[in-house]
Protein backbone atom coordinates (compact mmCIF):
# COMPACT_ATOMS: atom_id res chain seq x y z
CA UNK A 312 0.00 0.00 0.00
CA UNK A 313 1.42 3.36 -0.93
CA UNK A 314 0.59 6.84 0.31
CA UNK A 315 -1.24 8.07 -2.76
CA UNK A 316 -3.49 5.05 -2.47
CA UNK A 317 -4.22 5.93 1.16
CA UNK A 318 -5.19 9.41 0.08
CA UNK A 319 -7.41 8.32 -2.79
CA UNK A 320 -9.11 5.77 -0.50
CA UNK A 321 -9.82 8.55 1.99
CA UNK A 322 -11.22 10.80 -0.72
CA UNK A 323 -13.41 8.02 -2.07
CA UNK A 324 -14.87 7.35 1.37
CA UNK A 325 -15.21 11.09 2.04
CA UNK A 326 -17.77 11.31 -0.74
CA UNK A 327 -18.78 7.65 -0.65
CA UNK A 328 -21.65 5.60 0.66
CA UNK A 329 -20.94 5.92 4.37
CA UNK A 330 -20.54 9.68 4.06
CA UNK A 331 -23.93 9.88 2.33
CA UNK A 332 -25.66 7.72 4.93
CA UNK A 333 -24.30 9.69 7.86
CA UNK A 334 -24.96 12.95 6.12
CA UNK A 335 -28.64 12.06 5.72
CA UNK A 336 -28.88 10.87 9.33
CA UNK A 337 -27.24 14.12 10.46
CA UNK A 338 -29.55 16.30 8.33
CA UNK A 339 -32.45 14.80 10.28
CA UNK A 340 -30.67 15.34 13.58
CA UNK A 341 -29.93 18.90 12.56
CA UNK A 342 -33.65 19.64 12.30
CA UNK A 343 -34.35 17.93 15.61
CA UNK A 344 -31.32 18.79 17.71
CA UNK A 345 -29.59 21.61 15.84
CA UNK A 346 -32.59 23.84 15.24
CA UNK A 347 -35.27 22.64 17.68
CA UNK A 348 -33.10 21.42 20.55
CA UNK A 349 -34.71 17.95 20.70
CA UNK A 350 -32.41 15.26 22.05
CA UNK A 351 -33.18 12.37 19.74
CA UNK A 352 -30.70 9.65 20.70
CA UNK A 353 -32.53 7.07 18.63
CA UNK A 354 -31.78 8.23 15.10
CA UNK A 355 -30.50 4.72 14.34
CA UNK A 356 -34.06 3.51 14.99
CA UNK A 357 -35.42 5.79 12.26
CA UNK A 358 -32.87 4.47 9.78
CA UNK A 359 -33.64 0.92 10.88
CA UNK A 360 -37.42 1.10 10.44
CA UNK A 361 -36.90 2.65 7.01
CA UNK A 362 -34.43 -0.02 5.92
CA UNK A 363 -36.55 -2.87 7.26
CA UNK A 364 -39.74 -1.30 5.92
CA UNK A 365 -38.14 -1.32 2.49
CA UNK A 366 -36.54 -4.77 2.78
CA UNK A 367 -39.58 -6.53 4.20
CA UNK A 368 -41.88 -4.95 1.60
CA UNK A 369 -39.72 -6.24 -1.22
CA UNK A 370 -38.29 -9.51 0.08
CA UNK A 371 -41.17 -10.72 2.26
CA UNK A 372 -44.30 -9.10 0.83
CA UNK A 373 -43.10 -9.05 -2.75
CA UNK A 374 -44.04 -5.43 -3.34
CA UNK A 375 -42.17 -3.03 -5.60
CA UNK A 376 -39.27 -0.77 -4.68
CA UNK A 377 -41.54 2.28 -4.70
CA UNK A 378 -44.08 0.78 -2.34
CA UNK A 379 -41.19 -0.31 -0.13
CA UNK A 380 -39.93 3.26 0.08
CA UNK A 381 -43.40 4.51 1.04
CA UNK A 382 -43.68 1.82 3.72
CA UNK A 383 -40.28 2.89 5.09
CA UNK A 384 -41.30 6.55 5.27
CA UNK A 385 -44.61 5.65 6.90
CA UNK A 386 -42.72 3.59 9.47
CA UNK A 387 -40.50 6.57 10.30
CA UNK A 388 -43.52 8.85 10.74
CA UNK A 389 -45.19 6.26 12.96
CA UNK A 390 -42.05 5.90 15.06
CA UNK A 391 -41.83 9.68 15.52
CA UNK A 392 -45.45 9.79 16.67
CA UNK A 393 -44.96 6.86 19.05
CA UNK A 394 -41.88 8.44 20.60
CA UNK A 395 -43.04 12.03 20.54
CA UNK A 396 -46.65 11.94 21.71
CA UNK A 397 -45.95 10.61 25.20
CA UNK A 398 -42.66 12.45 25.82
CA UNK A 399 -42.70 15.85 24.17
CA UNK A 400 -44.85 17.42 26.87
CA UNK A 401 -42.31 16.30 29.46
CA UNK A 402 -38.85 17.64 30.21
CA UNK A 403 -36.28 17.41 27.42
CA UNK A 404 -34.37 14.46 28.89
CA UNK A 405 -37.37 12.13 28.69
CA UNK A 406 -37.19 12.15 24.91
CA UNK A 407 -33.50 11.27 25.09
CA UNK A 408 -34.11 8.28 27.34
CA UNK A 409 -37.10 7.00 25.41
CA UNK A 410 -35.48 7.34 21.99
CA UNK A 411 -32.26 5.57 22.92
CA UNK A 412 -34.25 2.73 24.49
CA UNK A 413 -36.66 2.48 21.56
CA UNK A 414 -33.83 2.25 19.04
CA UNK A 415 -32.28 -0.64 20.96
CA UNK A 416 -35.65 -2.38 21.32
CA UNK A 417 -36.11 -2.12 17.57
CA UNK A 418 -32.64 -3.52 16.85
CA UNK A 419 -33.17 -6.45 19.20
CA UNK A 420 -36.59 -7.14 17.73
CA UNK A 421 -35.21 -7.11 14.19
CA UNK A 422 -32.46 -9.55 15.07
CA UNK A 423 -34.63 -11.84 17.25
CA UNK A 424 -35.17 -15.47 16.36
CA UNK A 425 -38.93 -15.13 16.78
CA UNK A 426 -39.21 -12.81 13.80
CA UNK A 427 -36.58 -14.57 11.72
CA UNK A 428 -38.99 -15.38 8.86
CA UNK A 429 -39.79 -11.69 8.43
CA UNK A 430 -36.66 -9.79 9.42
CA UNK A 431 -34.08 -12.48 8.83
CA UNK A 432 -32.67 -12.58 12.36
CA UNK A 433 -29.02 -11.64 12.76
CA UNK A 434 -28.37 -12.30 9.05
CA UNK A 435 -30.88 -9.62 8.13
CA UNK A 436 -32.35 -9.26 4.67
CA UNK A 437 -30.14 -9.62 1.61
CA UNK A 438 -30.20 -9.10 -2.14
CA UNK A 439 -33.54 -7.39 -2.44
CA UNK A 440 -32.58 -4.25 -4.34
CA UNK A 441 -31.85 -5.56 -7.83
CA UNK A 442 -34.68 -3.38 -9.11
CA UNK A 443 -32.77 -0.31 -8.06
CA UNK A 444 -29.67 -1.31 -10.02
CA UNK A 445 -31.75 -2.09 -13.09
CA UNK A 446 -32.12 1.68 -13.53
CA UNK A 447 -28.35 2.22 -13.30
CA UNK A 448 -27.31 4.67 -16.04
CA UNK A 449 -23.58 4.06 -15.49
CA UNK A 450 -22.09 1.42 -17.74
CA UNK A 451 -18.88 0.83 -15.81
CA UNK A 452 -16.63 2.02 -12.95
CA UNK A 453 -16.26 5.80 -12.56
CA UNK A 454 -13.24 7.85 -11.49
CA UNK A 455 -13.76 11.34 -10.04
CA UNK A 456 -10.25 12.77 -9.63
CA UNK A 457 -8.44 10.37 -7.35
CA UNK A 458 -11.73 8.87 -6.09
CA UNK A 459 -12.79 5.57 -7.53
CA UNK A 460 -16.28 4.00 -7.64
CA UNK A 461 -17.66 0.74 -8.97
CA UNK A 462 -20.62 0.93 -11.34
CA UNK A 463 -23.20 0.14 -8.66
CA UNK A 464 -21.58 2.28 -5.97
CA UNK A 465 -21.53 5.24 -8.33
CA UNK A 466 -25.26 4.89 -8.94
CA UNK A 467 -26.27 4.77 -5.27
CA UNK A 468 -23.81 7.55 -4.38
CA UNK A 469 -25.27 9.74 -7.13
CA UNK A 470 -28.81 9.20 -5.86
CA UNK A 471 -27.59 9.73 -2.31
CA UNK A 472 -25.99 13.11 -2.98
CA UNK A 473 -29.02 14.22 -4.99
CA UNK A 474 -31.14 13.41 -1.94
CA UNK A 475 -28.72 15.31 0.27
CA UNK A 476 -29.05 18.37 -1.95
CA UNK A 477 -32.86 18.19 -2.06
CA UNK A 478 -33.20 17.72 1.70
CA UNK A 479 -30.69 20.49 2.39
CA UNK A 480 -32.69 22.87 0.22
CA UNK A 481 -35.84 21.92 2.12
CA UNK A 482 -34.07 22.53 5.44
CA UNK A 483 -32.86 25.88 4.12
CA UNK A 484 -36.39 26.89 3.08
CA UNK A 485 -37.92 25.65 6.34
CA UNK A 486 -35.47 27.46 8.53
CA UNK A 487 -35.78 30.85 6.89
CA UNK A 488 -39.58 30.69 7.09
CA UNK A 489 -41.85 31.70 9.97
CA UNK A 490 -42.10 27.98 10.78
CA UNK A 491 -38.35 27.87 11.29
CA UNK A 492 -38.53 30.99 13.43
CA UNK A 493 -40.89 29.22 15.84
CA UNK A 494 -38.61 26.18 15.82
CA UNK A 495 -35.50 28.20 16.65
CA UNK A 496 -37.38 30.10 19.32
CA UNK A 497 -38.40 26.82 20.96
CA UNK A 498 -34.74 25.83 21.17
CA UNK A 499 -34.11 28.94 23.24
CA UNK A 500 -37.13 29.30 25.47
CA UNK A 501 -40.28 27.24 25.26
CA UNK A 502 -42.23 29.38 27.68
CA UNK A 503 -41.59 32.53 25.68
CA UNK A 504 -43.02 30.78 22.62
CA UNK A 505 -46.06 29.56 24.56
CA UNK A 506 -46.70 33.05 25.87
CA UNK A 507 -46.98 34.18 22.25
CA UNK A 508 -49.74 31.72 21.43
CA UNK A 509 -47.82 28.93 19.67
CA UNK A 510 -48.24 25.27 20.58
CA UNK A 511 -44.71 24.19 21.43
CA UNK A 512 -45.81 20.58 21.61
CA UNK A 513 -47.18 20.55 18.09
CA UNK A 514 -44.05 22.16 16.62
CA UNK A 515 -41.74 19.76 18.44
CA UNK A 516 -43.72 16.83 17.13
CA UNK A 517 -43.50 18.23 13.60
CA UNK A 518 -39.73 18.66 13.96
CA UNK A 519 -39.35 15.12 15.28
CA UNK A 520 -41.28 13.73 12.32
CA UNK A 521 -39.46 15.84 9.72
CA UNK A 522 -36.06 14.95 11.17
CA UNK A 523 -36.98 11.28 11.39
CA UNK A 524 -38.20 11.14 7.80
CA UNK A 525 -35.11 12.96 6.52
CA UNK A 526 -32.85 10.62 8.48
CA UNK A 527 -34.75 7.59 7.24
CA UNK A 528 -33.41 8.20 3.73
CA UNK A 529 -30.03 7.28 5.20
CA UNK A 530 -31.57 3.92 6.05
CA UNK A 531 -32.73 3.43 2.46
CA UNK A 532 -29.29 4.25 1.09
CA UNK A 533 -27.60 1.92 3.57
CA UNK A 534 -29.96 -0.92 2.73
CA UNK A 535 -29.75 -0.53 -1.03
CA UNK A 536 -26.02 0.20 -1.24
CA UNK A 537 -25.05 -2.95 0.63
CA UNK A 538 -27.97 -5.00 -0.77
CA UNK A 539 -28.19 -6.09 2.82
CA UNK A 540 -29.92 -5.01 6.03
CA UNK A 541 -27.93 -6.06 9.09
CA UNK A 542 -29.61 -5.39 12.45
CA UNK A 543 -26.37 -4.53 14.21
CA UNK A 544 -25.55 -1.79 11.74
CA UNK A 545 -28.41 0.16 13.39
CA UNK A 546 -26.87 0.28 16.85
CA UNK A 547 -26.35 3.32 19.05
CA UNK A 548 -22.92 3.85 17.42
CA UNK A 549 -24.71 4.99 14.31
CA UNK A 550 -26.60 7.64 16.26
CA UNK A 551 -23.48 8.88 18.02
CA UNK A 552 -21.45 9.03 14.82
CA UNK A 553 -24.26 11.04 13.27
CA UNK A 554 -24.08 13.44 16.22
CA UNK A 555 -20.30 13.63 15.80
CA UNK A 556 -20.79 14.45 12.11
CA UNK A 557 -23.34 17.16 12.92
CA UNK A 558 -21.32 18.80 15.66
CA UNK A 559 -18.12 18.60 13.63
CA UNK A 560 -19.75 20.35 10.68
CA UNK A 561 -21.71 22.80 12.78
CA UNK A 562 -25.19 22.32 14.25
CA UNK A 563 -27.99 24.59 13.06
CA UNK A 564 -26.13 25.24 9.81
CA UNK A 565 -27.69 23.98 6.59
CA UNK A 566 -24.34 22.77 5.25
CA UNK A 567 -23.15 21.45 8.63
CA UNK A 568 -24.09 17.80 8.03
CA UNK A 569 -22.49 17.80 4.57
CA UNK A 570 -19.18 19.30 5.64
CA UNK A 571 -19.23 17.20 8.81
CA UNK A 572 -19.77 13.85 7.12
CA UNK A 573 -17.24 14.48 4.34
CA UNK A 574 -14.54 15.57 6.80
CA UNK A 575 -15.43 12.81 9.26
CA UNK A 576 -15.17 9.95 6.77
CA UNK A 577 -12.17 11.43 4.99
CA UNK A 578 -10.26 11.72 8.26
CA UNK A 579 -11.37 8.35 9.60
CA UNK A 580 -10.20 6.52 6.48
CA UNK A 581 -7.07 8.64 6.19
CA UNK A 582 -6.03 7.89 9.78
CA UNK A 583 -6.86 4.23 9.27
CA UNK A 584 -4.86 3.97 6.04
CA UNK A 585 -1.94 6.00 7.32
CA UNK A 586 -1.65 3.95 10.50
CA UNK A 587 -1.91 0.67 8.64
CA UNK A 588 0.71 1.86 6.20
CA UNK A 589 3.06 2.99 8.93
CA UNK A 590 2.64 -0.26 10.86
CA UNK A 591 3.21 -2.57 7.91
CA UNK A 592 6.23 -0.57 6.73
CA UNK A 593 7.71 -0.82 10.24
CA UNK A 594 7.69 2.96 10.88
CA UNK A 595 5.47 2.32 13.91
CA UNK A 596 6.28 -0.84 15.83
CA UNK A 597 4.30 -0.43 19.08
CA UNK A 598 0.93 -1.09 17.40
CA UNK A 599 -0.11 -4.33 15.77
CA UNK A 600 -2.00 -4.31 12.50
CA UNK A 601 -5.16 -5.66 14.08
CA UNK A 602 -5.18 -2.79 16.59
CA UNK A 603 -5.34 -0.06 13.98
CA UNK A 604 -9.16 -0.26 13.77
CA UNK A 605 -9.52 0.60 17.45
CA UNK A 606 -6.77 3.20 17.56
CA UNK A 607 -8.25 5.24 14.76
CA UNK A 608 -11.32 5.77 16.96
CA UNK A 609 -9.12 6.90 19.83
CA UNK A 610 -7.50 9.45 17.57
CA UNK A 611 -10.85 10.50 16.22
CA UNK A 612 -12.31 10.82 19.73
CA UNK A 613 -9.40 12.93 20.91
CA UNK A 614 -9.67 15.09 17.80
CA UNK A 615 -13.38 15.66 18.48
CA UNK A 616 -12.62 16.60 22.09
CA UNK A 617 -10.01 19.10 20.95
CA UNK A 618 -12.49 20.47 18.44
CA UNK A 619 -15.10 20.94 21.16
CA UNK A 620 -12.56 22.78 23.31
CA UNK A 621 -11.10 25.05 20.65
CA UNK A 622 -13.97 25.32 18.19
CA UNK A 623 -17.16 24.28 19.98
CA UNK A 624 -19.34 25.73 17.21
CA UNK A 625 -17.97 23.19 14.69
CA UNK A 626 -16.42 23.99 11.33
CA UNK A 627 -19.25 26.20 10.04
CA UNK A 628 -20.81 27.41 13.29
CA UNK A 629 -20.95 30.95 14.56
CA UNK A 630 -18.97 31.51 17.74
CA UNK A 631 -20.74 34.78 18.47
CA UNK A 632 -24.11 33.06 18.58
CA UNK A 633 -22.84 30.29 20.79
CA UNK A 634 -21.43 32.73 23.32
CA UNK A 635 -24.80 34.38 23.91
CA UNK A 636 -26.49 32.95 26.92
CA UNK A 637 -29.52 31.27 25.45
CA UNK A 638 -31.27 31.00 28.79
CA UNK B 639 -56.15 58.81 20.17
CA UNK B 640 -59.50 57.04 20.65
CA UNK B 641 -60.85 57.29 24.15
CA UNK B 642 -63.38 54.49 24.38
CA UNK B 643 -61.69 53.52 27.62
CA UNK B 644 -62.77 56.77 29.32
CA UNK B 645 -66.24 55.58 30.40
CA UNK B 646 -64.72 52.30 31.60
CA UNK B 647 -62.20 54.17 33.73
CA UNK B 648 -64.85 56.64 34.96
CA UNK B 649 -67.03 53.71 36.02
CA UNK B 650 -64.44 52.84 38.68
CA UNK B 651 -65.37 56.06 40.53
CA UNK B 652 -68.39 54.42 42.11
CA UNK B 653 -66.63 51.21 43.07
CA UNK B 654 -66.07 50.84 46.82
CA UNK B 655 -62.42 50.72 47.94
CA UNK B 656 -62.31 47.24 49.36
CA UNK B 657 -60.58 43.95 48.59
CA UNK B 658 -62.39 41.63 46.18
CA UNK B 659 -64.92 44.25 45.14
CA UNK B 660 -67.08 43.71 42.02
CA UNK B 661 -66.40 45.90 38.96
CA UNK B 662 -68.96 47.29 36.53
CA UNK B 663 -67.46 45.62 33.43
CA UNK B 664 -64.88 42.99 34.40
CA UNK B 665 -62.74 41.35 31.71
CA UNK B 666 -61.25 38.90 34.21
CA UNK B 667 -62.97 37.33 37.21
CA UNK B 668 -61.11 34.92 39.51
CA UNK B 669 -62.62 32.86 42.32
CA UNK B 670 -60.98 30.90 45.15
CA UNK B 671 -57.66 30.53 43.37
CA UNK B 672 -55.25 28.70 45.61
CA UNK B 673 -51.71 27.47 45.05
CA UNK B 674 -49.43 26.07 47.69
CA UNK B 675 -45.85 24.82 47.45
CA UNK B 676 -45.54 22.20 50.15
CA UNK B 677 -46.68 23.97 53.29
CA UNK B 678 -46.29 27.45 51.84
CA UNK B 679 -49.49 29.06 50.58
CA UNK B 680 -48.23 31.22 47.70
CA UNK B 681 -51.62 32.32 46.36
CA UNK B 682 -55.00 32.28 48.10
CA UNK B 683 -57.24 34.73 46.28
CA UNK B 684 -60.95 34.57 47.24
CA UNK B 685 -62.28 36.86 44.58
CA UNK B 686 -60.83 39.47 42.30
CA UNK B 687 -62.06 41.27 39.19
CA UNK B 688 -60.19 43.38 36.66
CA UNK B 689 -62.10 46.21 35.02
CA UNK B 690 -61.98 46.18 31.25
CA UNK B 691 -60.16 49.02 29.50
CA UNK B 692 -58.22 50.18 32.57
CA UNK B 693 -54.65 50.09 33.77
CA UNK B 694 -54.64 48.06 36.97
CA UNK B 695 -51.55 47.73 39.14
CA UNK B 696 -50.93 44.63 41.21
CA UNK B 697 -48.59 45.51 44.06
CA UNK B 698 -47.38 43.84 47.20
CA UNK B 699 -44.18 43.03 49.02
CA UNK B 700 -41.64 40.56 47.75
CA UNK B 701 -42.99 37.03 47.91
CA UNK B 702 -46.63 38.16 48.07
CA UNK B 703 -47.54 35.77 45.27
CA UNK B 704 -47.94 38.20 42.38
CA UNK B 705 -45.79 36.27 39.90
CA UNK B 706 -47.35 32.97 40.95
CA UNK B 707 -50.82 34.48 40.43
CA UNK B 708 -49.76 35.59 36.92
CA UNK B 709 -48.47 32.09 36.21
CA UNK B 710 -51.75 30.54 37.32
CA UNK B 711 -53.97 32.89 35.35
CA UNK B 712 -51.99 32.35 32.15
CA UNK B 713 -51.77 28.56 32.44
CA UNK B 714 -48.04 28.37 33.11
CA UNK B 715 -48.74 26.89 36.53
CA UNK B 716 -51.71 24.91 37.80
CA UNK B 717 -53.63 25.88 40.92
CA UNK B 718 -54.57 23.41 43.64
CA UNK B 719 -58.06 24.80 43.26
CA UNK B 720 -59.96 27.70 41.77
CA UNK B 721 -61.45 29.03 38.60
CA UNK B 722 -61.40 32.18 36.57
CA UNK B 723 -63.01 33.50 33.46
CA UNK B 724 -61.57 35.81 30.84
CA UNK B 725 -64.06 37.55 28.56
CA UNK B 726 -66.62 35.15 30.01
CA UNK B 727 -64.60 32.09 29.00
CA UNK B 728 -63.55 29.54 31.61
CA UNK B 729 -59.75 29.43 31.61
CA UNK B 730 -58.83 27.06 34.44
CA UNK B 731 -56.86 24.11 33.00
CA UNK B 732 -56.39 25.79 29.61
CA UNK B 733 -52.86 25.47 28.19
CA UNK B 734 -50.71 28.60 28.11
CA UNK B 735 -50.58 29.00 24.33
CA UNK B 736 -54.37 28.83 24.19
CA UNK B 737 -54.65 31.45 26.90
CA UNK B 738 -52.49 33.72 24.74
CA UNK B 739 -54.61 32.94 21.69
CA UNK B 740 -57.74 33.89 23.62
CA UNK B 741 -56.18 37.32 24.10
CA UNK B 742 -54.52 37.23 27.53
CA UNK B 743 -50.79 37.72 27.03
CA UNK B 744 -48.17 38.05 29.74
CA UNK B 745 -44.53 39.00 30.03
CA UNK B 746 -42.07 37.49 32.47
CA UNK B 747 -40.37 38.98 35.53
CA UNK B 748 -37.11 37.37 34.38
CA UNK B 749 -37.09 38.44 30.78
CA UNK B 750 -37.35 35.87 28.05
CA UNK B 751 -35.90 37.66 25.06
CA UNK B 752 -34.87 35.02 22.53
CA UNK B 753 -31.15 35.81 22.48
CA UNK B 754 -30.13 34.18 19.22
CA UNK B 755 -32.94 35.68 17.18
CA UNK B 756 -32.72 39.25 16.00
CA UNK B 757 -34.87 41.90 17.62
CA UNK B 758 -37.05 41.95 14.50
CA UNK B 759 -37.46 38.17 14.49
CA UNK B 760 -38.50 38.33 18.14
CA UNK B 761 -41.18 40.82 17.17
CA UNK B 762 -42.44 38.84 14.18
CA UNK B 763 -42.80 35.77 16.35
CA UNK B 764 -45.55 37.54 18.28
CA UNK B 765 -47.88 37.93 15.30
CA UNK B 766 -50.80 35.49 15.14
CA UNK B 767 -52.37 33.53 12.27
CA UNK B 768 -49.18 33.43 10.21
CA UNK B 769 -49.52 31.37 7.06
CA UNK B 770 -45.77 30.75 7.01
CA UNK B 771 -45.93 29.04 10.39
CA UNK B 772 -47.72 26.10 8.77
CA UNK B 773 -45.29 23.34 7.88
CA UNK B 774 -46.23 22.85 4.24
CA UNK B 775 -46.80 26.50 3.41
CA UNK B 776 -43.49 27.46 4.99
CA UNK B 777 -41.36 26.13 2.14
CA UNK B 778 -43.23 28.24 -0.42
CA UNK B 779 -42.26 31.83 0.42
CA UNK B 780 -44.71 33.33 -2.08
CA UNK B 781 -47.53 32.06 0.13
CA UNK B 782 -46.45 34.11 3.13
CA UNK B 783 -44.12 36.87 1.92
CA UNK B 784 -46.91 39.47 1.70
CA UNK B 785 -48.17 38.78 5.21
CA UNK B 786 -44.60 38.77 6.50
CA UNK B 787 -44.05 42.26 5.11
CA UNK B 788 -47.19 43.55 6.81
CA UNK B 789 -46.07 42.00 10.07
CA UNK B 790 -42.62 43.56 9.72
CA UNK B 791 -44.11 47.00 9.16
CA UNK B 792 -46.27 46.75 12.25
CA UNK B 793 -43.27 45.46 14.21
CA UNK B 794 -41.14 48.37 13.06
CA UNK B 795 -43.74 50.91 14.15
CA UNK B 796 -43.86 49.32 17.60
CA UNK B 797 -40.07 49.16 17.82
CA UNK B 798 -39.90 52.84 16.98
CA UNK B 799 -42.17 53.77 19.84
CA UNK B 800 -40.01 51.65 22.16
CA UNK B 801 -36.78 53.25 20.91
CA UNK B 802 -35.53 49.91 19.56
CA UNK B 803 -35.85 50.53 15.83
CA UNK B 804 -32.11 51.03 15.30
CA UNK B 805 -31.53 47.66 16.99
CA UNK B 806 -33.89 45.70 14.75
CA UNK B 807 -31.15 43.64 13.10
CA UNK B 808 -29.13 43.02 16.26
CA UNK B 809 -29.37 39.74 18.11
CA UNK B 810 -31.66 40.15 21.10
CA UNK B 811 -28.92 38.70 23.28
CA UNK B 812 -26.82 41.81 22.67
CA UNK B 813 -29.42 44.13 24.27
CA UNK B 814 -29.16 45.51 27.78
CA UNK B 815 -31.46 44.17 30.49
CA UNK B 816 -33.75 47.16 30.21
CA UNK B 817 -33.94 46.94 26.45
CA UNK B 818 -34.88 43.28 26.72
CA UNK B 819 -37.78 44.25 29.00
CA UNK B 820 -38.94 46.73 26.39
CA UNK B 821 -38.57 44.18 23.61
CA UNK B 822 -40.57 41.63 25.53
CA UNK B 823 -43.38 44.08 26.05
CA UNK B 824 -43.37 45.17 22.41
CA UNK B 825 -43.35 41.51 21.34
CA UNK B 826 -46.35 40.76 23.56
CA UNK B 827 -48.19 43.64 21.88
CA UNK B 828 -47.54 41.99 18.50
CA UNK B 829 -50.08 39.35 19.60
CA UNK B 830 -52.73 42.14 19.72
CA UNK B 831 -53.93 41.06 23.15
CA UNK B 832 -57.19 42.08 24.78
CA UNK B 833 -55.34 42.13 28.07
CA UNK B 834 -51.62 42.42 28.60
CA UNK B 835 -50.05 41.35 31.90
CA UNK B 836 -46.65 42.88 32.61
CA UNK B 837 -44.51 41.44 35.40
CA UNK B 838 -42.29 44.30 36.58
CA UNK B 839 -41.96 46.08 33.23
CA UNK B 840 -39.76 48.86 34.63
CA UNK B 841 -37.16 46.75 36.41
CA UNK B 842 -33.79 47.60 34.91
CA UNK B 843 -35.17 50.01 32.32
CA UNK B 844 -33.16 53.18 31.82
CA UNK B 845 -34.94 55.94 33.83
CA UNK B 846 -34.65 58.21 30.79
CA UNK B 847 -37.09 55.90 29.02
CA UNK B 848 -39.59 55.76 31.87
CA UNK B 849 -41.75 58.59 30.62
CA UNK B 850 -42.01 57.26 27.09
CA UNK B 851 -42.81 53.80 28.41
CA UNK B 852 -45.59 55.23 30.56
CA UNK B 853 -46.95 57.05 27.53
CA UNK B 854 -46.83 53.85 25.62
CA UNK B 855 -48.78 51.94 28.24
CA UNK B 856 -51.42 54.68 28.14
CA UNK B 857 -51.55 54.29 24.38
CA UNK B 858 -52.09 50.58 24.80
CA UNK B 859 -55.05 51.33 27.02
CA UNK B 860 -56.35 53.91 24.54
CA UNK B 861 -56.18 51.23 21.87
CA UNK B 862 -58.68 49.19 23.90
CA UNK B 863 -56.28 46.78 25.60
CA UNK B 864 -56.66 46.17 29.31
CA UNK B 865 -53.36 46.42 31.23
CA UNK B 866 -52.51 44.55 34.42
CA UNK B 867 -49.01 45.11 35.73
CA UNK B 868 -46.86 44.23 38.72
CA UNK B 869 -44.57 47.03 39.76
CA UNK B 870 -42.46 48.15 42.69
CA UNK B 871 -41.86 51.69 41.55
CA UNK B 872 -44.60 53.51 43.45
CA UNK B 873 -44.18 56.67 41.40
CA UNK B 874 -45.03 54.72 38.30
CA UNK B 875 -47.98 53.05 40.01
CA UNK B 876 -49.32 56.42 41.12
CA UNK B 877 -48.68 58.03 37.75
CA UNK B 878 -50.36 55.57 35.53
CA UNK B 879 -52.78 53.22 37.22
CA UNK B 880 -56.53 53.65 37.35
CA UNK B 881 -56.86 51.05 40.06
CA UNK B 882 -54.50 49.26 42.43
CA UNK B 883 -54.83 45.77 43.87
CA UNK B 884 -52.61 44.90 46.82
CA UNK B 885 -51.51 41.36 47.60
CA UNK B 886 -49.79 40.14 50.71
CA UNK B 887 -49.00 36.56 51.67
CA UNK B 888 -51.05 35.27 48.78
CA UNK B 889 -54.23 37.23 49.58
CA UNK B 890 -55.74 40.37 48.15
CA UNK B 891 -55.70 42.72 51.13
CA UNK B 892 -56.77 46.02 49.61
CA UNK B 893 -58.05 47.66 46.46
CA UNK B 894 -58.71 51.19 45.34
CA UNK B 895 -57.35 54.11 43.39
CA UNK B 896 -53.59 54.73 43.94
CA UNK B 897 -53.79 57.54 46.52
CA UNK B 898 -56.29 55.76 48.63
CA UNK B 899 -54.41 52.48 48.63
CA UNK B 900 -51.04 54.00 49.47
CA UNK B 901 -52.41 55.58 52.60
CA UNK B 902 -54.17 52.38 53.64
CA UNK B 903 -52.81 51.14 56.96
CA UNK B 904 -53.06 47.47 56.09
CA UNK B 905 -50.97 48.12 53.00
CA UNK B 906 -48.30 50.03 54.85
CA UNK B 907 -48.17 47.27 57.44
CA UNK B 908 -47.78 44.67 54.75
CA UNK B 909 -44.88 46.52 53.19
CA UNK B 910 -43.08 47.52 56.37
CA UNK B 911 -43.99 44.56 58.46
CA UNK B 912 -44.63 46.88 61.45
CA UNK B 913 -47.28 49.41 62.36
CA UNK B 914 -46.44 52.74 60.83
CA UNK B 915 -48.33 55.89 61.67
CA UNK B 916 -47.26 58.08 58.78
CA UNK B 917 -49.31 57.79 55.58
CA UNK B 918 -47.35 57.26 52.39
CA UNK B 919 -49.35 59.58 50.24
CA UNK B 920 -47.16 62.12 48.55
CA UNK B 921 -43.54 61.11 48.48
CA UNK B 922 -44.10 57.36 48.44
CA UNK B 923 -40.60 57.10 49.87
CA UNK B 924 -41.44 54.57 52.51
CA UNK B 925 -42.60 52.18 49.85
CA UNK B 926 -39.72 52.64 47.46
CA UNK B 927 -37.21 52.44 50.31
CA UNK B 928 -37.32 48.67 49.98
CA UNK B 929 -36.87 47.97 46.31
CA UNK B 930 -37.00 44.35 45.29
CA UNK B 931 -33.74 42.73 44.42
CA UNK B 932 -34.13 40.94 41.11
Ligand SMILES: Nc1ncnc2c1ncn2[C@@H]1O[C@H](COP(=O)(O)OP(=O)(O)O)[C@@H](O)[C@H]1O
Nearest residue numbers: 675678680698699700701702703704705706707
Ligand atom coordinates in the same frame (compact mmCIF):
# COMPACT_ATOMS: atom_id res chain seq x y z
N1 LIG C 1 -41.86 26.94 42.10
C1 LIG C 1 -41.90 27.29 43.40
N2 LIG C 1 -41.58 26.38 44.36
C2 LIG C 1 -41.64 26.72 45.66
N3 LIG C 1 -41.97 27.93 46.13
C3 LIG C 1 -42.28 28.89 45.22
C4 LIG C 1 -42.26 28.62 43.82
N4 LIG C 1 -42.62 29.74 43.16
C5 LIG C 1 -42.85 30.68 44.10
N5 LIG C 1 -42.65 30.17 45.35
C6 LIG C 1 -42.87 30.89 46.61
O1 LIG C 1 -44.15 31.45 46.57
C7 LIG C 1 -44.16 32.74 47.16
C8 LIG C 1 -44.68 33.74 46.16
O2 LIG C 1 -43.69 34.00 45.18
P1 LIG C 1 -43.90 34.99 43.97
O3 LIG C 1 -45.20 34.70 43.34
O4 LIG C 1 -42.71 34.92 43.11
O5 LIG C 1 -43.96 36.40 44.70
P2 LIG C 1 -43.88 37.87 44.10
O6 LIG C 1 -43.90 37.80 42.60
O7 LIG C 1 -45.06 38.56 44.66
O8 LIG C 1 -42.62 38.47 44.61
C9 LIG C 1 -42.73 33.01 47.60
O9 LIG C 1 -42.63 32.70 48.99
C10 LIG C 1 -41.93 32.06 46.77
O10 LIG C 1 -40.74 31.69 47.45
Ligand SMILES: [Mg+2]
Nearest residue numbers: 704705706747
Ligand atom coordinates in the same frame (compact mmCIF):
# COMPACT_ATOMS: atom_id res chain seq x y z
MG1 LIG D 1 -42.52 38.45 41.21
